[in-house]
Amino acid sequence: MADQTQMLKGILDGCLLAIIKEGEIYGYELAAKLESYGFTSFSEGTIYPLLLRMQKEKLVATTLRKSTAGPKRKYYSLTEKGEQELLLFHQRWNQLNKTVNKVLKKEEM
Amino acid sequence: MADQTQMLKGILDGCLLAIIKEGEIYGYELAAKLESYGFTSFSEGTIYPLLLRMQKEKLVATTLRKSTAGPKRKYYSLTEKGEQELLLFHQRWNQLNKTVNKVLKKEEM
DNA sequence: TTTTTATATCTTGCATTACAAGGTATATAA
DNA sequence: TTATATACCTTGTAATGCAAGATATAAAAA
Numbered sequence: 170m171a172d173q174t175q176m177l178k179g180i181l182d183g184c185l186l187a188i189i190k191e192g193e194i195y196g197y198e199l200a201a202k203l204e205s206y207g208f209t210s211f212s213e214g215t216i217y218p219l220l221l222r223m224q225k226e227k228l229v230a231t232t233l234r235k236s237t238a239g240p241k242r243k244y245y246s247l248t249e250k251g252e253q254e255l256l257l258f259h260q261r262w263n264q265l266n267k268t269v270n271k272v273l274k275k276e277e278m
Numbered sequence: 279m280a281d282q283t284q285m286l287k288g289i290l291d292g293c294l295l296a297i298i299k300e301g302e303i304y305g306y307e308l309a310a311k312l313e314s315y316g317f318t319s320f321s322e323g324t325i326y327p328l329l330l331r332m333q334k335e336k337l338v339a340t341t342l343r344k345s346t347a348g349p350k351r352k353y354y355s356l357t358e359k360g361e362q363e364l365l366l367f368h369q370r371w372n373q374l375n376k377t378v379n380k381v382l383k384k385e386e387m
Numbered sequence: 388t389t390t391t392t393a394t395a396t397c398t399t400g401c402a403t404t405a406c407a408a409g410g411t412a413t414a415t416a417a
Numbered sequence: 418t419t420a421t422a423t424a425c426c427t428t429g430t431a432a433t434g435c436a437a438g439a440t441a442t443a444a445a446a447a
Contacts, residue, residue, distance in 0.1 A: 172288070174434055175403065176374050179284025181434075184381045191384065197395050207377040214435050217397060222433090239394030240442040259382065265285050266375065268316040269293060273368065276296040283405055284432065290405075306424050323406050326426060331404090348423030349413045 173209060182219060183258035184208075186251055189229060195242040196220055220245060228254050282318060291328060292367030293317075295360055298338060304351040305329055329354060337363050 188194065188202055199220075200211045220243075223229045228251035232244045247255070297303065297311055308329075309320045329352075332338045337360035341353045356364070 173370060173374070175288025176370060178287040178404085178433055179281070180374070180378060184378060187381050187384070195395080206381050207373070212435050212437095213396075214398090214437075215433090217395095218435095219433085221397080236394070236442080238443060240396070240440090242395070261282060261285060262378065262382070264316070265282070265289070269289060269371065272293045272296050272315050273371070276299050276364075287404055287433085304424080321406050321408095322425075323408075323427090324404090327406090328404085330426085345413080345423070347414060349411090349425070351424070 180262070181215070182223065183255065183262060185216075185219060185223065186228065186247065186255040186258065189245050190247050190252070190255060193232075193244045193246045195234075195244050197242070199245075223251070226250075289371070290324070291332065292364065292371060294325075294328060294332065295337065295356065295364040295367065298354050299356050299361070299364060302341075302353045302355050304343075304353050306351070308354075332360070335359075 184203070184206075185199065188199060188206075194202070196213075196216055200213065200216050203211050220229070224231055224245075227248055229245045230248050232246075233241045234244055236242045293312070293315075294308065297308060297315075303311070305322075305325055309322065309325050312320050329338070333340055333354075336357055338354045339357050341355075342350045343353055345351045
């Protein structure tokens with residue numbers, strides 16, 4: 170049956186937007202931040218394709234900057250469209266949350 | 279970007295288990311019940327394959343019974359394994375819930 | 388100098404799963 | 418006998434998390 174992997178579908182992108190909104194951040198750092206929030210460790214094969222997708226959709230803008238200890242970092246920031254998408258995500262998530270919790274609470278009785 | 283469709287992945291099956299636990303129910307009825315809980319209407323192309331999958335995994339047991347107004351109904355009930363899976367789903371859902379809400383709350387400040 | 392290590396990003400291919408579309412069958416009512 | 422509501426199933430598609438592997442840079446160790 171479904172594991173955490175499946176549960177993340179359609180949720181991870183919203184979380185990325187939320188974290189990027191806190192301030193410019195680059196991919197490698199983002200992966201670490203997600204873990205610090207309680208997500209199980211993230212593969213780069215998950216993060217980078219997602220970031221590229223969001224860049225294509227113009228939800229995020231990017232800037233390359235030199236690193237002190239490796240190749241250039243690609244910093245992400247939210248666009249106006251990204252902010253709007255984040256708001257929509259909030260709504261979808263809250264709705265889902267409410268509905269699922271209703272189903273689960275009912276079943277406990 | 280992801281819509282409700284993607285968000286449901288790995289969540290819908292747990293919700294089905296939760297509803298079936300409330301009492302024996304057949305597929306067609308289940309679809310209606312989900313709507314009553316606040317989910318947007320469900321295609322039968324979503325429900326039936328999922329139920330068959332859960333049957334194969336022995337999470338649910340089935341009984342055919344005559345209907346008063348149509349072909350036979352296939353009633354589903356939880357197996358012992360299904361109950362355990364439901365518990366695991368609860369844990370996964372609560373964990374996800376906590377983590378995502380933490381990310382979203384932070385971003386609001 | 389050469390090698391190793393940590394940092395940093397990207398690509399390819401796979402598995403899972405919600406869903407649309409279409410098909411079949413039964414019972415009642417018009 | 419036709420229409421309608423009920424009830425279930427199958428096939429194919431799209432979306433997306435992730436494993437595995439490739440590439441590149443900079444600092445430290447050998």
